[in-house]
Amino acid sequence: MTGVSEKSQSKFDLSTPVQYIKGVGPARAETFAQLGVETVGDLLEYYPRDWNFLPEPTKISQIEPDRTATVIGMIESTDYQGYRRQPMFEALISDDTGVCRILWFHGGFLRNQLEPGQIIMVSGKAALYKHQLQLTNPKFLVLDEKQPQSIEQFSGGVYPASGKLSSAQIKKIISRVRDAADQLIQEFYDKPFLKQANLIGRKDAFRWIHSPPDEKKLAQAKRRLKYDELFLMQLGLALRRHKVQHFSAAGQCVCTDEIDSRIRKRFPFLLTEDQNGCIAEIADDMGKSQPMNRLLQGDVGSGKTVVALYAALLAVANRMQVAIMAPTEILAGQHFLSIERYLRKSSVGRILITGGLTGKKRNEVLDRIKSGEIDIVVGTVALLQADIEFQKLGLVVIDEQHKFGVHQRAQLRKQTTPHCLVMTATPIPRTLAMTAFGDLDVSVIKHSPPGRGAVVTRWVDRQHRRKAHEFIRERLKAKKQAYFVYPRITAVEQAGDVKAATDEWKHLSAKVFPEFAVELLHGQMPSAKKQQIMSEFRKGRIDVLVSTVVVEVGVDVPNATIMVVEGADQFGLAQLHQLRGRIGRAEAKSYCLLFAETENETAGSRLEIMTRSNDGFEIAEHDLRLRGPGEMFSTRQHGLPDLKIASIVDDFDLLVMARKNAFELVSQDPMLTRAEHKNIRRALLAKFGDALGLADVA
Numbered sequence: 001m002t003g004v005s006e007k008s009q010s011k012f013d014l015s016t017p018v019q020y021i022k023g024v025g026p027a028r029a030e031t032f033a034q035l036g037v038e039t040v041g042d043l044l045e046y047y048p049r050d051w052n053f054l055p056e057p058t059k060i061s062q063i064e065p066d067r068t069a070t071v072i073g074m075i076e077s078t079d080y081q082g083y084r085r086q087p088m089f090e091a092l093i094s095d096d097t098g099v100c101r102i103l104w105f106h107g108g109f110l111r112n113q114l115e116p117g118q119i120i121m122v123s124g125k126a127a128l129y130k131h132q133l134q135l136t137n138p139k140f141l142v143l144d145e146k147q148p149q150s151i152e153q154f155s156g157g158v159y160p161a162s163g164k165l166s167s168a169q170i171k172k173i174i175s176r177v178r179d180a181a182d183q184l185i186q187e188f189y190d191k192p193f194l195k196q197a198n199l200i201g202r203k204d205a206f207r208w209i210h211s212p213p214d215e216k217k218l219a220q221a222k223r224r225l226k227y228d229e230l231f232l233m234q235l236g237l238a239l240r241r242h243k244v245q246h247f248s249a250a251g252q253c254v255c256t257d258e259i260d261s262r263i264r265k266r267f268p269f270l271l272t273e274d275q276n277g278c279i280a281e282i283a284d285d286m287g288k289s290q291p292m293n294r295l296l297q298g299d300v301g302s303g304k305t306v307v308a309l310y311a312a313l314l315a316v317a318n319r320m321q322v323a324i325m326a327p328t329e330i331l332a333g334q335h336f337l338s339i340e341r342y343l344r345k346s347s348v349g350r351i352l353i354t355g356g357l358t359g360k361k362r363n364e365v366l367d368r369i370k371s372g373e374i375d376i377v378v379g380t381v382a383l384l385q386a387d388i389e390f391q392k393l394g395l396v397v398i399d400e401q402h403k404f405g406v407h408q409r410a411q412l413r414k415q416t417t418p419h420c421l422v423m424t425a426t427p428i429p430r431t432l433a434m435t436a437f438g439d440l441d442v443s444v445i446k447h448s449p450p451g452r453g454a455v456v457t458r459w460v461d462r463q464h465r466r467k468a469h470e471f472i473r474e475r476l477k478a479k480k481q482a483y484f485v486y487p488r489i490t491a492v493e494q495a496g497d498v499k500a501a502t503d504e505w506k507h508l509s510a511k512v513f514p515e516f517a518v519e520l521l522h523g524q525m526p527s528a529k530k531q532q533i534m535s536e537f538r539k540g541r542i543d544v545l546v547s548t549v550v551v552e553v554g555v556d557v558p559n560a561t562i563m564v565v566e567g568a569d570q571f572g573l574a575q576l577h578q579l580r581g582r583i584g585r586a587e588a589k590s591y592c593l594l595f596a597e598t599e600n601e602t603a604g605s606r607l608e609i610m611t612r613s614n615d616g617f618e619i620a621e622h623d624l625r626l627r628g629p630g631e632m633f634s635t636r637q638h639g640l641p642d643l644k645i646a647s648i649v650d651d652f653d654l655l656v657m658a659r660k661n662a663f664e665l666v667s668q669d670p671m672l673t674r675a676e677h678k679n680i681r682r683a684l685l686a687k688f689g690d691a692l693g694l695a696d697v698a
């Protein structure tokens with residue numbers, strides 16, 4: 001390295017745009033930007049997707065017959081025998097232990113490449129020929145003293161390339177900042193921790209990930225960088241959580257025995273052990289002035305709504321208001337109805353806010369909310385809009401169903417600091433609970449209330465369709481009800497033969513089930529019409545409800561025991577499981593019939609898992625594996641930086657360790673102000689920027 005280039009490199013820091021690196025002009029900077037690389041720091045984190053290794057060289061005296069050998073030696077002499085039937089180029093090479101003969105058949109082209117005096121590396125299979133060892137047709141590389149790096153071209157990282165930038169070019173550019181990197185990369189942890197956690201230094205990790213001397217060092221580099229990546233992510237989550245807990249106060253809700261028994265009297269059944277467990281955790285949280293931030297997880301029909309209502313009534317008993325939000329109007333209506341059922345003759349003020357509520361009426365309602373006259377407000381995400389003012393909002397319940405993200409929750413918190421309970425019916429695999437939802441505490445309802453009939457799931461192909469229809473007819477005659485769910489509302493030409501609800505509804509009502517009441521429901525209908533159809537279905541006046549996935553969420557009609565999913569291969573696992581959750585809500589046996597023909601292997605395994613398992617957690621884990629975590633949730637969407645090297649599925653152990661250490665660090669040094677945490681804080685800010693609202697931590 002010459003003095004001049006060293007000087008120019010010391011100008012870099014991790015936030016220097018790549019354009020200032022030698023060999024990168026505006027055009028290449030543009031190409032790099034498309035690869036997600038804008039700064040020197042990004043470039044160093046542009047990790048290879050694969051690595052090549054040259055085998056360890058051996059001494060000539062140690063070459064063994066019938067084995068692959070790699071030797072470095074000097075060419076003593078060369079000879080070309082072009083007159084043979086098989087022309088042959090021969091070289092004798094030597095090292096300090098001996099001489100070896102190398103042969104290349106048809107090697108005429110080597111006459112102007114190899115000459116005595118050169119140092120070469122050869123790698124190939126050794127064989128005995130007339131009692132002498134020789135290598136035949138080996139790979140070779142001239143180790144040119146003027147270009148000592150040439151050997152790297154045959155080893156080291158292979159980068160994800162783009163049309164305009166090859167792996168070799170990327171490698172060359174990265175090599176230009178490598179020495180600067182040595183000064184820029186700062187260690188995060190002290191030596192005892194590194195030792196105890198079995199992690200190598202951060203500088204080494206960056207050096208070795210790009211050009212690893214051997215496989216072992218590569219593995220160590222990967223482990224360290226994965227750990228750091230997961231650690232910073234968990235640290236972001238820990239800080240976000242700390243901030244919520246310590247810089248905002250929520251109303252404390254006292255839960256006396258009197259309040260507890262008053263609330264329980266509202267339910268016509270005893271709560272299950274799981275429900276009681278969750279309620280205990282929630283009541284404990286709500287008793288504190290730190291805002292609760294809890295995820296209530298449980299399969300469809302497991303009894304989450306009841307738990308949420310308990311929390312709501314606890315807040316109301318403490319003279320606070322509650323907002324309950326659902327992703328769709330149907331589900332909001334459903335929640336409101338069950339609340340009504342439980343609160344009959346109660347003095348608790350409650351209201352459902354729908355899109356249909358406008359003008360003077362709406363203003364009236366808003367006034368009553370503002371004055372505190374209404375205790376529980378139920379609605380969709382539209383409740384988040386700013387014009388609703390509460391007198392004292394104590395609790396927000398969000399039925400998430402994977403449709404909301406952290407951002408909306410954060411938005412909500414800007415206005416007030418209520419306790420927050422997020423419900424989700426799609427069980428979240430452990431890995432996601434620790435990442436996408438990693439700033440939440442988790443309560444789980446594992447077992448559904450007793451008295452639920454079994455749900456049988458069948459994958460039905462075309463030839464058994466008629467039989468399936470007859471089977472359904474028998475159930476309908478026995479006064480049971482059925483859902484028919486389709487992937488689309490109306491047929492789309494490009495979609496091939498994907499069935500559409502509107503067309504099939506006509507067919508089903510006229511041809512297949514003419515003797516029954518068959519009605520259509522879809523998301524684009526006016527909300528009053530939707531409510532009306534749902535209400536008729538609930539009352540049993542509609543036998544078959546034909547719809548799109550609008551019924552996916554929360555609809556609770558215990559007498560509906562049949563779920564037919566048409567074009568089931570078009571749905572994801574989580575969706576299928578949700579749909580199936582609509583049935584099996586009473587004691588009668590229920591049937592989920594998945595209608596599909598598919599050649600697609602992944603779609604096939606989804607359907608097969610459905611027929612095999614009723615366990616939401618098991619299905620969620622399968623889903624994660626089939627789709628990959630990147631598909632299942634986007635880190636960006638959750639305000640987390642993208643993972644470049646770690647995988648939350650494959651590196652679960654590191655994730656657990658990173659999480660534990662990150663949360664411990666924040667509990668000891670919440671603002672990361674201690675000198676020994678300076679480097680961590682800097683890296684964290686560079687990564688998250690404002691995404692987590694950490695600016696005030698700086």
Ligand code: ADP
Pocket residue numbers: 269270271272275298299300301302303304305306307425449450554556585
């Ligand atoms: P989720 O919200 O998890 O889908 P719900 O709270 O809506 O589940 O409950 C589903 C059904 O189970 C409802 O009809 C509810 O009345 C009933 N249920 C809830 N908890 C119990 C219980 N402990 N015992 C009996 N039935 C219950």
Ligand code: MG
Pocket residue numbers: 301304305554
């Ligand atoms: Mg529910």
